[in-house]
């Protein structure tokens with residue numbers, strides 16, 4: 001959609017916001033040991049054998065180049081009590097996003113946030129160009145769920161499953 005299709009672009013955004021999703025933080029460790037990450041709801045499983053997932057990352061995000069360069073990342077599925085973390089990891093500037101959260105390093109060497117509903121540890125398989133985003137297709141090398149209720153995102157608002 002070009003600038004001439006501004007109205008269609010808004011409609012597309014609005015319609016897609018009616019598709020409820022979970023909310024994740026996709027994070028990697030820079031070579032100097034600095035954790036970097038961003039809030040992502042464009043996350044889905046792709047294949048069971050081999051286990052593959054994808055995340056869609058805005059080309060203008062600082063994380064885009066970092067995830068591509070490091071080539072590994074972890075996806076923490078946030079729990080219902082972590083809406084503030086979802087906002088924090090979406091706000092700019094990105095410095096200090098990890099200051100007020102507790103996290104650990106996965107076996108694959110990526111940051112996993114504590115108290116999430118689940119996580120998957122990933123090694124990047126390939127990056128596929130897709131308009132103003134890129135699809136990061138990744139192999140899953142570890143995964144775990146905590147049993148906590150996940151955070152949902154729907155119509156621009158955070159909530160729980162109500163379960």
Ligand SMILES: Cc1cc2nc3c(=O)[nH]c(=O)nc-3n(C[C@H](O)[C@H](O)[C@H](O)COP(=O)(O)O)c2cc1C
Nearest residue numbers: 038039040041042056057058061062063090091094
């Ligand atoms: C609920 C929610 C979902 C988001 N999902 C995505 C997403 O799927 N992909 C993406 O690139 N940005 C997504 N964002 C926006 C990024 O988190 C935001 O642009 C962030 O500041 C990028 O950080 P960076 O530039 O430090 O990488 C989402 C934001 C929110 C609040």
